[in-house]
Amino acid sequence: MGAKPVEMPADRLGELLREAQSLAGIGAWELNAKTGQVLWTEEVYTIYGLSSEKFNPNLDNALQYYHPDDRSRVEGAVMKAVNFGSPYTLMCRLIRPDGKTRFVKTTGRADTHDGEVIRIFGIIQDITELKETEKLLIESGGITTSLVEAMQEGVTILNADSIQISVNPAFCQMTGYSPEELIGLSPPFPYWPEEFYDEIFLMFDMEPEPGKTLQVTFKRKNGERFEVMLMPAKLYDKDGNLQAYFATVRDIDEEVHTKRQLDQTVYQLKKLTNSVPGAIFQIVRSNEGEIRITYISEGIVAMLPVASAEYLMDSSIKALEIMLGEEQTETLRSMLEESARLMQPFSTLVHLNTGSEAALIQVDAQPEQQSPDWVTWFGYAQDVTRLREQNRMLENLVKVTGDQNNRLLHFAQIVSHNVRSHASNIMGLLDILRESTSIQERELMLDMLGETGNKLDETIRNLNEVLTINRNVNPPKTKVNLAEGIVKVLDFIREELDSHLVRLKVDVPEDLEVHVVPSYLDSILLNLLSNCIKYRSHYRRLEIVVSAEQSCGEVILKVSDNGLGLDMQRYGDQLFGMYRTFHGNPDARGLGLFLIRNQVEAMGGSIQAESVQGEGSVFTVRFV
Known part of the structure; x- marks a missing residue:
């Protein structure tokens, strides 16, 4: 190889x-x-x-x-x-x-x-040298060997009959032919590639424009093609008769090859920069202080509402105002000026309004001093909106996981305490039962064992219900019409509401939808409304108000009553605890508010309570 x-x-x-x-x-x-x-x-x-x-x-x-x-x-x-x-x-x-x-x-x-x-x-x-050469040839009335050899570029001269009469050393070195191999020949000449005969012959028939150059392909003696810059001229005598064809020839093959390589390199660089997910850019501050965008890759199209990168190419930074706004554009200009003053890189976040939604763009740039007054920044811009959203979701997942672990720890403590309590009661009753000789006493112990067993069964069922909620970190949610959900629960407890002559007011928009687990919503509404009835005051008629509104991407549900209320200073931190009861109600299990909080938090929401003893309570649930 x-x-x-x-x-x-x-x-x-x-x-x-x-x-x-x-x-x-x-x-x-x-x-x-x-x-x-x-x-x-x-x-x-x-x-x-x-x-x-x-x-x-x-x-x-x-x-x-x-x-x-x-x-x-x-x-x-x-x-x-x-x-x-x-x-x-x-x-x-x-x-x-x-x-x-x-x-x-x-x-x-x-x-x-x-x-x-x-x-x-x-x-x-x-073209001074060419003009002076042409003048000498015309004034001399002939072509001298010394003049031809003095030319640094290749020179080829034909007489009026198109016979090659002179080539200079530079032309011979360029083509690889000696003078003896060329002088006396007529077209087509050996340094003309066969595939370009017609094109070159055509030039002989044209009256060349003074000073006009033509790019032509020539052929070296070894067969290699190369590019030349040809400046042809026709020389006439004083009577207007054609005297000679004169052409200067410059080998530009290396220039053409260099330009092709340079063009290829530029193409590859553009292709590379355009393949980057973000946008690579170049910004220049001139000696007049004007800041312009001199290059930006096509990645800008994915971030900004523009048809192509050319829209911003060589435009003032002021062109960004339509997307950044005047304030952010001025902030960006100030950061560029400060970066130029300190010659330090800068990084910033800008908010773009792309028409359909807001985007967050991370901009990083490195300054380079081109001259005392010229500064160039090479930078990279990328849309970090999705990344920020993913980070937010990750942070939320960490929070949910942390909350889940705390709930599970609390649940384990509850299980340990409650099950152990029932187990101790059973063990104690069994010990008495073994030692008792009285049939009456043994029957009493058996009744107490049955009651304790029922309580243990109830506790296990309650704990299992809590475990089911806590085990489902991200339960599937769907859109539910909140007003219809409230009506369904109210119909379920209609008999209780009527029997207690409850004044009920529901202020919920008919088209308001909430993103929830339907069974959780039913349970939350049922527990909140049942608690209003259960903890009503016996000295005034019960009034319940259910209201809801949408605000800042949340649906806020409020359930308020004029019932017994609670001393929040004393019991506020225990309100949502498991098996916490505060009014001595024989029907109270201390489980409803605990389940509500777990269900609300499992759906990513929150619940708060406000209460004044003897006046009533307000429970606020936020659904996201």
């Missing part, structure tokens, strides 16, 4: 691209159509003869360096691009600060969004 090729890092690819631009005399520039800000690559400064450290370009001072005869033409083309998005390519002259004139070719292309021009991208190429 062969050695695995070493992949070139992206930063090295960028460095090669910059070197290629320098060698080609090509610079790139950008004009922000909104702010007028102009950005140049280093090669543009070189073409202008200016220092990037001392000169801060803008549209006005950049135009001042064009030749007075060319300036209005350049300015007009730029304005048409800004206002109408019209592309342009111009050949014109620059006058450097040292007074020297340079011929340049400048091209501009508009970048639009929703029909509005956002930026103008362009390149500028120094």
Whole structure:
């Protein structure tokens, strides 16, 4: 197996691209159509003869360096691009600060969004050497060998009959052919790939535009294809007769390969960033203090109500106001400013209104000082709404489990106490029964044993009922119409209500639904209403009020009466305990409120009591 090729890092690819631009005399520039800000690559400064450290370009001072005869033409083309998005390519002259004139070719292309021009991208190429070469050839009336050999780029010259009459050393080195192998040949030439014959022949029939370059595929002597930049020209004598075909040829294969690698790397990086569940972004603060989003991956679409990441690309941070609101946007801006001042990362949570529901977004960013005034943040944003909900559910599960363990511990203590008490009574009665010789006494002991056995059976049934509730941590719930549930229970105890002349008021919306275990709801309502009757005052007519409302995602049920009431200072902490009774009622088992609390809490709700002795009680149940 062969050695695995070493992949070139992206930063090295960028460095090669910059070197290629320098060698080609090509610079790139950008004009922000909104702010007028102009950005140049280093090669543009070189073409202008200016220092990037001392000169801060803008549209006005950049135009001042064009030749007075060319300036209005350049300015007009730029304005048409800004206002109408019209592309342009111009050949014109620059006058450097040292007074020297340079011929340049400048091209501009508009970048639009929703029909509005956002930026103008362009390149500028120094073609002075080519123009001067062309001038020498025309003025000399012929082509000299010394001139051809002086060209640093490849040169190929054909006479009017399309016969190859000259190639320079650079062209020979580029193609691998010697002059002897090429001079005297007519088309098609051996450095033309067969698959591109028609395309190259067509160029001979065209009148080339001065300074226009063409990208063409050539073939080396070893058969290898490579990309070249061809600048063709037709030379005429003073009478207008065709004298020669002249072309400069530059090998750009490495540049093309580098660009392809760079494009592939960019593509892979974008593909990688777009595959991340959240959104990767880049934010830049310019030397004017403007904060802009310069890159954001497609993961933003899943979090924000936007059609694509391009919606936010190269937009001001103010564009986030529609989703964050003014206050949160300003808070985010302040955090960015503080992060830039301290050069420290920041992390924050922002609330988004996506239209259908609120979302919680975690934003983390790391600043990087690009220059004294330029700061770039590389960051990551992710929707943590579901994670927060899962954490909330986990916390609730931990709480429910803790409550369950406490209830089970309490239940174990009750079982131990109550069963042991009955067992002791039985053992004691059996001991007396063994020692007794009186038939009457033995019959009495047997009756007492039967009564104790019945009490033990009742206790076991009660404990089993409690255990059934506690064993079911998350019982299945369903939606129940609360008003209908109340009517069903009231019908069940209607005879008791009527016999005690109870004044009953029910204030519950007919369409109010509660998410409950139906059997638990029946038990809760039955116990609460039965307790109202059981612990009524004998000095006034019993009044019961049942009301309910929905608030903040909860259904709040209240059952109040004007019965005996209770001293909450004395008994409040024992009210929901098992086998706790407080009024000496012979029918009281001390189990009803204990069961209610367990059933309510098993469904994730809560119950509270308010009571004044001699005035009555209010029980409030919250269903979630």
